[in-house]
Amino acid sequence: MKNMIAIFRKQCKDTLRNKTVLIQFLLFPAITILMAHTVKIPGMPEDFFVNLFATMYIGMAPLTSIAAIISEEKEKNTLRVLVMSNVKPCEYLIGVGGYVWLVCMAGSLVICMAGHYGWKTGLVFMGIMAVGILISLLVGAVIGIGSRTQMMATSITVPVMMVFSFLPMLSLFNGTVGKIARFLYSEQISRMLSQIDSFELTAERISVIGINIFIAALVFMATFRKCDLS
Amino acid sequence: MDQERNVCIRADRLSVRFTDHPILDHLSFEVPEGTVFGLLGPSGAGKTTLIKVLTGQLCQNEGKAEVFGKDTRRLTAEEHRKIGAMLDNYGLYERLSVYENLAFYADIYSIPRRGIPDILKSIGLYEARKTAVSKLSKGMANRLSLARALMGQAKLLFLDEPTSGLDPATTREIHDILLQQRKKGTTVFLTTHNMFEAESICDYVVLLHRGNIIERGRPVDICRKYDHLNKLHITLTDDTELALDNNRTSASAVKEFLEQGRIRSIHSSEPTLETAFIELTGKGLQ
Ligand SMILES: Nc1ncnc2c1ncn2[C@@H]1O[C@H](COP(=O)(O)OP(=O)(O)O)[C@@H](O)[C@H]1O
Ligand SMILES: [Mg+2]
Numbered sequence: 328m329k330n331m332i333a334i335f336r337k338q339c340k341d342t343l344r345n346k347t348v349l350i351q352f353l354l355f356p357a358i359t360i361l362m363a364h365t366v367k368i369p370g371m372p373e374d375f376f377v378n379l380f381a382t383m384y385i386g387m388a389p390l391t392s393i394a395a396i397i398s399e400e401k402e403k404n405t406l407r408v409l410v411m412s413n414v415k416p417c418e419y420l421i422g423v424g425g426y427v428w429l430v431c432m433a434g435s436l437v438i439c440m441a442g443h444y445g446w447k448t449g450l451v452f453m454g455i456m457a458v459g460i461l462i463s464l465l466v467g468a469v470i471g472i473g474s475r476t477q478m479m480a481t482s483i484t485v486p487v488m489m490v491f492s493f494l495p496m497l498s499l500f501n502g503t504v505g506k507i508a509r510f511l512y513s514e515q516i517s518r519m520l521s522q523i524d525s526f527e528l529t530a531e532r533i534s535v536i537g538i539n540i541f542i543a544a545l546v547f548m549a550t551f552r553k554c555d556l557s
Numbered sequence: 558m559d560q561e562r563n564v565c566i567r568a569d570r571l572s573v574r575f576t577d578h579p580i581l582d583h584l585s586f587e588v589p590e591g592t593v594f595g596l597l598g599p600s601g602a603g604k605t606t607l608i609k610v611l612t613g614q615l616c617q618n619e620g621k622a623e624v625f626g627k628d629t630r631r632l633t634a635e636e637h638r639k640i641g642a643m644l645d646n647y648g649l650y651e652r653l654s655v656y657e658n659l660a661f662y663a664d665i666y667s668i669p670r671r672g673i674p675d676i677l678k679s680i681g682l683y684e685a686r687k688t689a690v691s692k693l694s695k696g697m698a699n700r701l702s703l704a705r706a707l708m709g710q711a712k713l714l715f716l717d718e719p720t721s722g723l724d725p726a727t728t729r730e731i732h733d734i735l736l737q738q739r740k741k742g743t744t745v746f747l748t749t750h751n752m753f754e755a756e757s758i759c760d761y762v763v764l765l766h767r768g769n770i771i772e773r774g775r776p777v778d779i780c781r782k783y784d785h786l787n788k789l790h791i792t793l794t795d796d797t798e799l800a801l802d803n804n805r806t807s808a809s810a811v812k813e814f815l816e817q818g819r820i821r822s823i824h825s826s827e828p829t830l831e832t833a834f835i836e837l838t839g840k841g842l843q
Contacts, residue, residue, distance in 0.1 A: 409665065411637035
């Protein structure tokens with residue numbers, strides 16, 4: 328517990344000075360506020376930008392930032408020193424993951440405010456975001472643990488993040504893409520967000536998200552076992 | 558070497574090659590527990606590479622290396638916990654300040670943070686405590702890395718050129734710190750190209766040249782072995798300079814000069830590790 332808190336605190340200070348990670352956290356909340364307030368096209372669904380950017384936020388921010396944080400610590404050998412100093416790999420991952428999750432939840436809250444939801448809908452929105460961020464964190468952690476350098480992690484995160492965050496957007500315009508994308512958690516989350524007042528937890532939704540979590544956790548465990556953290 | 562001490566590090570025909578070029582060439586040595594062991598060699602000799610192998614950061618191509626009796630390719634958390642290492646910016650977070658780095662490790666090692674200012678003063682970094690590690694000079698980062706390594710209360714310390722580029726006062730501080738560590742029973746493995754450092758604080762040294770061990774032993778023993786290099790340098794009143802062997806063969810000549818009152822100055826050059834090194838390689842250590 329002590330180690331997790333120490334890592335969490337270290338990460339707070341570090342991120343404030345790490346522009347590449349910081350921008351991941353701030354970009355989409357900022358764009359959402361900007362777009363939601365300035366762009367009003369007649370006939371556009373209500374909260375179009377909120378849904379769009381919330382989905383992209385889920386697909387990008389947690390994934391790229393945790394992959395960048397873990398791979399940088401691997402590249403610079405700090406993770407090795409931590410493991411040498413009796414920090415258990417899971418303590419490290421919970422410390423860093425918990426930090427990224429909380430920051431992304433704060434960002435989600437900003438996006439949520441831009442949607443001007445009521446209390447109840449707002450809570451549902453945050454709940455959906457929480458699950459989505461968690462899955463992305465697992466995917467990002469897999470990439471971070473599997474990469475030896477930050478460069479290597481970036482070259483993997485970019486295409487992965489494109490799939491998770493752009494397919495849901497493309498499926499808004501193209502039915503064929505939608506048919507494939509519906510097997511992705513981010514697409515299901517995007518659909519729920521767009522009908523946030525009246526969505527139903529259908530069997531498809533639950534199973535797609537459930538299976539996505541299951542696969543992500545499985546790959547995560549396998550990577551965690553196979554690659555040592557240092 | 559004391560026979561009854563346990564062996565802390567053991568290397569057996571250890572070789573490392575980079576693109577077929579041998580960097581470490583079949584090195585064999587042992588480091589007894591609780592000693593200060595110096596790896597002495599010029600820049601490029603392979604000192605850092607050896608530390609990387611011994612700390613499990615690099616895999617050898619051939620041979621075997623053991624630390625605490627465990628193969629360095631398979632060190633577990635249990636051994637790692639007992640190892641502290643200082644090389645480059647090893648273990649430092651570049652965006653965090655000097656203080657923040659030590660504060661973080663203090664939390665990790667469960668040491669109270671209030672001891673940090675004293676640690677910083679003892680390594681001469683108190684003034685720079687708010688500076689980000691990325692903005693430190695190499696020497697400063699080295700010292701911070703040393704402080705970090707010491708915080709873990711390791712049983713075995715690997716220090717890569719701990720005093721290179723430091724002023725004499727800070728160097729002495731660091732030597733004191735290392736000797737204190739030895740008193741506590743810590744094994745210190747340090748590299749240096751400074752022969753005075755090796756002579757003054759190492760119990761045992763190995764001279765490394767192009768990846769080969771060319772000499773080993775206690776510094777005094779090595780120096781004694783090269784006693785034939787010990788010369789008497791005599792300047793006569795007529796400005797002639799002479800170098801005579803510092804043994805009985807020169808006695809009659811010196812006696813004669815003395816009786817004739819022809820000697821302006823006389824001094825002897827006791828062999829140092831550096832003279833030994835030059836004798837062995839034809840080159841200096843720097
Ligand atoms: N990653 C590497 N790839 C190729 N050559 C290397 C690498 N690292 C070190 N070397 C070479 O190995 C030799 C020994 O390097 P090093 O161990 O750093 O020496 P020292 O620490 O004694 O100055 C040098 O000639 C250096 O050029
Ligand atoms: Mg070196």
